[in-house]
């Protein structure tokens with residue numbers, strides 16, 4: 001089969017590899033019908049994730065069809081259409097039992113293993129360990145082009161942003177950064193009845209998208225961001241401030257927008273230390289949350305997509321075939337400039 005193989009920083013190739021096959025009785029093999037690229041894949045290609053070594057197949061998001069089933073698998077059969085989420089879970093370890101499979105001990109202490117610790121989903125087929133507890137059947141009225149965004153970006157915006165931030169009816173929510181994950185938070189904030197959603201972003205296309213995804217107000221990020229948001233909230237600040245970028249400045253911006261007693265929900269993947277103004281923050285009774293997605297909200301999100309409440313397909317702005325994998329990466333790498341959010345990649 002063919003797959004996108006990592007060959008060290010800056011190096012990848014769509015090339016021939018051995019076919020994905022069953023190794024453990026709890027495995028299935030899934031033929032990949034749709035995959036996509038995540039910001040994390042770009043971090044890997046920059047060499048920021050040393051656990052990913054030469055020869056690893058990239059990717060941790062897929063929708064596909066089961067083609068082989070291990071002897072111990074009870075819940076899935078050949079021919080089933082399934083969502084392969086970013087997180088693999090044994091379902092039994094202490095963290096899985098706490099609904100925190102992001103730290104599944106059985107698969108190595110971190111639930112994100114595809115395209116990281118084992119071969120990933122940017123391939124014609126993928127071996128899926130712990131299939132019974134990790135895979136999700138895709139309802140008939142949910143398309144592959146919708147389900148693919150439930151593998152990672154939508155649950156991340158929803159769980160690490162909206163749920164961790166404890167958005168409640170009537171809340172005013174700021175979302176700093178309107179890339180795919182920030183937009184996922186905007187798209188799902190309404191499920192909890194936010195009355196106002198303020199998108200903060202530098203890029204014009206993303207600000208337009210934010211409106212389209214449900215933001216009630218947009219603020220062009222700059223020197224006056226904090227003052228602009230405070231003005232929109234009558235000088236009070238927002239109830240929940242969601243950070244969806246991952247830079248010190250954007251976290252500081254998010255922290256500056258929250259009212260006393262509110263929550264700052266950090267989704268961004270940070271690469272360097274951040275100096276927080278604790279001398280001002282301690283007296284504000286604010287909460288700061290952060291974390292890796294667990295993907296445990298996928299069943300809820302699948303229902304909301306099936307019922308038409310979440311138009312997940314809006315996230316896919318560009319389509320490519322497997323043979324155009326390099327082009328797909330080039331467009332996604334410069335997503336804002338290319339008016340791109342997420343790419344949809346299919347066999348042909």
Ligand SMILES: [Zn+2]
Nearest residue numbers: 038040086152
């Ligand atoms: Zn990801």
Ligand SMILES: [Zn+2]
Nearest residue numbers: 090093096104
């Ligand atoms: Zn586990």
